[in-house]
Amino acid sequence: MSRSRLHLALAVCGLAFAVFAAWLIGGWGGPSTVAAVSDVGSVAAGVTAATFAAVTAWRCRGRQRRAWAALTVALTAWFFGDMVWAYYELVLGVGTTPFPSPADAGYLIFPVAACVALVLLPIGTVGQSQPRLLLDGLMVGVSLFVIFWTLGLEAVFHRGDDSLFAFAVSVAYPIADLVLLTVAALILTRARSGQRAVVTVLTLAMGVMAVADGTFVLVNADDDYVSGGLIDVGWAAGLLLLAVAAMLGSRSSHIEFGLARAPSRVAFWLPYVPLPVAIVCIVLSEGSATLVVASMLLVIGVVVRQFLMAEENRRLLATVADQAFRDPLTRLANRALFQDRLGHAVALRLRDGRRVAVLSVDLDDFKLVNDSLGHPAGDALLNAVAERIVGCVRAGDTVARVGGDEFAVLLEDGPDGPLVMAHRIFDAFDDPFPVDGHEVFMRPSVGVAGITDGDADASAETLLKQADQAMYAAKRSQHGGVATFTPDMQLIDQREVDPPTDRDFTTRRSGSAGLQLFAQLRRAIDRGELSVVYQPKFTVSTGLVEGVEALVRWEHPDRGLMMPGDFLPLARQNGLMGALTEAVIDQAARDAGGWRAAGTDVPFAVNLFPPSLTDLELPGRITRILDSGGLSSDCLTVEITEDFLLGNTRRARTVLDMLRASDIRISIDDFGSGYSALSYLRELPIDEVKLDREFIAPMLTDERAEAIVCAMIDLAHRLEMTCVAEGVEDAATAARLTEHGCDIIQGYWCSPPVAASSVLDVAPLWLTAAAGRRADRRPE
Incomplete structure (x- = not known):
């Protein structure tokens, strides 16, 4: 209910109650008119409160719906009682409504159903069951009744000559009201802020109706009750407050109550406060039948309450013990x-x-x-x-x-x-x-x-x-x-x-787009949708293609052709490099098989993800791929970067030895960029060093860079290793490398990466161009 509608409903109900109360207090129209207004107004108040409670129950969910449905039942029962009462007075014309009557059935059902409604409210507490809460209300209510009974209520009830049944009904009113009021007070002490306003109004309503009921019982004991007095105003006020509570409840119908809290000390000890006083009153009394029944109720209530408390404590201890050893999210062991x-x-x-x-x-x-x-x-x-x-x-x-x-x-x-x-x-x-x-x-x-x-x-x-x-x-x-x-x-x-570069990549690719790209890459690897191109490597002395380096590409359906730098970091970060590397080796092996079928054996090189060198099963998997394509192991060169060897020499040495024992060639890629110890060149089974392009590119203008290149070429030759220079972009750099004795060159000046179908067409073109370049360099 919106705030404006709530205010309008409150104003209408308040105005109607004011007119009703003024009419009854003022006695307008005489006793018969006042009685008729009282009967009609009481029925209207009951219908209004029941309607608002029903609407709130319809709008709520879960326990809130059940609570307001129970209150609707309570108010409907009260409405039934008012209808019977009005029928006696307005239709049958009975001056004094008989007591007890069918109306009392509705009036006594009200506190029972209202108690159920109160304990069903999701007040957000732990450590107390609904039956125990009802028992607390019963204990306090009966204890207070015993106290009031011994202090003078007994004398009031025995003034009349009512039957035993009428006496029982009369006694049931204060007991039921005291229990209901106690339960409401206990609920109020436990209610969280989201429900406190509703529970406060409910408790106030129960209190007003309990006072009206108590007054009615006292007055009716002398047969002095007549319709149209202040008692009827009290009942109407209580019904109005219940309607207001229902309006407030409809506004909080969407509230979800999360973490529960334990009840306060006041709520815990409240049931025990009147009990000792009631016991003293019972001991000092003459032992009337009413007190005997009350004593039995108290004993049963205390015993059952203690049993429930022990059972709840056992369950709570089991729950706490379970929570101490369980992960709260997955419920697995912690x-x-x-x-x-x-x-x-x-x-x-x-x-x-x-x-x-x-x-x-x-x-x-x-x-x-x-x-x-x-x-x-x-x-x-x-x-x-x-x-x-x-x-x-x-x-x-x-x-x-x-x-x-x-x-x-x-x-x-x-x-x-x-x-x-x-x-x-x-x-x-x-x-x-x-x-x-x-x-x-x-x-x-x-x-x-x-x-x-x-x-x-x-x-x-x-x-x-x-x-x-x-x-x-x-x-x-x-x-x-x-x-x-x-x-x-x-x-x-x-x-x-986790290498920092990969973390940086994840940051750049954060968001659902990065997650979607990862899923697409996974599917592309599984479905063989990655492509491989090959950049030829040429022997400087002959101009012949010495081999090719396999380079992976990804033809993304939305982004177009993606280069390795766009997706390899994501593959590294998410554990796909192993599958991706094997996919590249498998594709390169199939392409090499095709070149071999065409009459040319073309060795190929594949970059190996450095952490794979800790995998002792890697050499066997690579060998099986080569065998399945009918290729010898010496046609493959695996290129690894030197920086990984710094912290993993022992395990890397084992894997490299296994690769080398299978006749697979080993090349250190980007040699010189990782500042590794030169002892690795002596200790590890290295066949080839590949000079980093950072040294090749500036060697024509930087004498120190050229000196380093010259020294590394000489070092490789002395260790009987092949020296490869990558990143050769012009003829002058190629000529300088030739002068220094570099064995193999690779770069865009020689040939850009080409498809597998064009590899066999590259060598003749390069040989022709190389011959022309050599002729141009001859002295005249």
């Missing part, structure tokens, strides 16, 4: 529970020899999702990832969320080995995650660590640390996404996992 279970598993393993392994799973570039789609989407993705990981493991395995985007899995004595399980989890990420209307592709890095037979001193902390180190190694390799812990992984620094 780090504390995982470490506890891992410790038990290690202890059992040392006792009975069962297998224990830990998988550490980290989402690659999860921050991209948070930055582009928002944290709610990131939370939804984490939940989806948790469900997918849980779906990959057995019911008895422990899956935990141990960090923001980090998960851990504890495997004990399963039929499948931990490496099989790790690959199963990794493969589960092949399908996209539907998040916020987007298909999000996410790649994990999975580290595997287990306790071997020789690890007698293995501990839970060590095993978890080893799994993390293996995960960081997998993140570095970016190939396959799964790595098993080996001792040399301890040398890998976590800070080396």
